[in-house]
Amino acid sequence: MSTVNVNVHHVTRVEGHGNIVLNAKNGNIEECRFDVVEAPRLFEGFVRGRPYTEINHITSRICGICSVGHSTTSAMATEKALGAELTEQGTLLRKLLFHGEILDSHVLHTYYLVAPDFFGAGSVIPLIAINRAVVERALRLKKLAGDLCAIIAGRHTHPVSLVVGGFTHTPKEQELREMRKRLVAGREDMDASVELFASLDWPQFERETEYISLTKDDEYAFVDGRIKTSDGFEYPVKEYKKVTNEYMVPNSTAKWTKHNRDEYMVGALARFNNNFDQLHPKAKEAAAALGMEPMVTNTFLNSGAQVVEMVHCLEDSIRIIDELLEKGIQQEDPVPVTTKDGEGWASCDVPRGILFHHYKYEDGLCTEANCIIPTNQNYGNLTADMRKLAPQIIDQPQEKIRLMLEMLVRAYDPCISCSTHLLDVKFV
Amino acid sequence: MTKENTKVKVAFFDFASCEGCQLTIVDALQTHLSLLDVVEIVQFREAMTEKGEDYLIAFVEGSCNRKSDEERLFKIREQAALVVALGACAHTGGVNALKNIQPSLQETREYVYGDKADWYEVYPTRPISAVIDVDAFIPGCPIDRGEFVKVVKNVLLGKRPGIPDYPVCVECKLKENVCLLLEGKPCLGPISRAGCGAICPTYGDGCEGCRGIIPHPNENAMKDVLDEAGLTLNEIMARFTMYNAYQEDQIETAEKTI
DSSP: OOEEEEEESSOSSSBSOEEEEEEEETTEEEEEEEEEOOOOOOHHHHTTTSBHHHHHHHHGGGOSSSHHHHHHHHHHHHHHHHTOOOOHHHHHHHHHHHHHHHHHHHHIIIIIIIHHHHTTOSBHHHHHHHOHHHHHHHHHHHHHHHHHHHHHHSOSSSOSSEETTEESOOOOHHHHHHHHHHHHHTHHHHHHHHHHHHTSOOOOOOOOOEEEEEEOSSSOOSBSOEEEETTSOEEOGGGTHHHHOOEEOTTOSSEEOOSSSSOEEOSHHHHHHHHGGGSOHHHHHHHHHTTOOSSOOOGGGHHHHHHHHHHHHHHHHHHHHHHHHHHOOOOOOOOOOSOSOEEEEEEEEETTEEEEEEEEEETTEEEEEEEEOHHHHHHHHHHHHHHHHHHHHTTSOHHHHHHHHHHHHHHTOOBTTOOSSOOOOOOO | OOGGGGSEEEEEEEOBSOSHHHHHHHHHHHHOTTHHHHEEEEEETTTBSOBOOOOSEEEEESBBOSHHHHHHHHHHHHHOSEEEEEHHHHHHOGGGGGGGGSSOHHHHHHHHHGGGGGGSOOOOOBOGGGTSOOSEEEOBTTBOHHHHHHHHHHHHTTOOOOOOOSBHHHHHHHTTOOOTGGGTOOOOTTTBBOOSTTHHHHTTSOOOOTTOBOSSOOHHHHHHHHHHHTOOHHHHHHHHHHHHOSOGGGSOOSOOOO
């Protein structure tokens, strides 16, 4: 009987360093796991002693892809701790900037990191020869998202003007009008994107799990909200530790999390399943084109949910710009903090899922910090998926098994550098 | 000879970092897709599966945070004719080096990893130039897209990379920004390396010094400016550790001849 040994050292087209290990003899899985081999960076340790004004700019550097998500969540937690309430315009600009990041990150993941697998390519570069128009569309959409972030915060990767209390820069009315035109024109590329991803032959794999995301009464939640799980629980953000229940696993590399079951899933698919009704009508049309309606339990379709959210973010960005223009954009300074001592927490549903930041300050200096990252929360679910998928494909050629496992890891869009909790593995 | 063979082979590597500089390079392709006509990327784990070991130029993002990463750096140095440090983490140690100035590294490890701290290898953050010889730097957190394209062009033409050694203030003045120091806001512009287009002051936030200190900063002039702003050198230098906590005398200047 056959022996299968799949050992993927440093999975490619993911953010950060992780390895897949699968050993099977005679069809029996002996070992099946995902190891994280990222260098420890100790963010929560080294922000202690730094002034509150620096914290969201430092924690932005946890991740280059979701830096707006970290920076926003961090600033919100600090505002909560030190008593600064954002203006209405500041809140709208934060949401608009956040949409830019979701769009940017999802375009990167679906087009650059996931799509090559469906074309038998190792990266997006050979796709230029296969289908240049598709690559150019991806580049255009990514530039649109990046430019949206840039008019608000100076740039997408490590936003400049996003500070505690709001923004140090206000976009000009003309910039918002120009951006609105480009977003409207971007609908054509978005329609083509939906068509492309709906035409792909997504792997068939079902495993129902607990889906956890933020939720809000009045909108599809990305920035702030309550914690909602598909098993019927709801918590205020303050009680985030009731959801995450971090624990250490023997022979494992990361702090894992669990809630009602042994594992749960966060990210676009969790948001899609929990908050589908609040998606923009055009995003719901995209979901229909992709053959998706809640509950979707095929993990590979996390990328499909990202495509749906791309449509939602484009449409909702147009709506937010209209609201800003209607109200009239004002030059505003950041709202000052009212105290230098306090404790605060905040949550955003960033591209890869629900994120928590929590700080304490004394005399304006950070004394305690805790950040719980989406990718950490997905490791339990990823492992459970791998252990269900592996026996189903164990009779296939080893290269096919390897590709399927890599595609499964990529479906989660893991962000391993977001690794304030992730640990270095010791190989045996 | 086919056109393919004339391309310069380059590879990208990452160590402890957020990978935002590599992402910035992916974004540079939005406007400079033609870069791929002159270079062949043989390794770029964040974006591609292929792993070629035959490369002339290595771009290295991230700082060295553990002994076991040194071996990878030595191998890169052995293979590459040119090693380019990409971004603040590789260039100055970046924010990672903030752990170097915590009272105790061991205590910091335990704060994050509890009683399992010793499972995870880590030592004080070092810029890669502290581990291997580096031929050029592209500073910044993240790197500037336009500057990256400029450096690649210069290097391919056999020129010096062309990283400025004048302060951010020069670029800020050219943009006709109102000086933030005059508004009493801390800004490291007078002593920090330009090349970023003064993006932070332009967007209303003082320079944080992510591109490192300029060679021979004029400290007396700096003090005068700070006096006018009602700030002290100490107040400014406290901010300077954000990206420059690694011992400064070990950071080489950017303009090494290639």
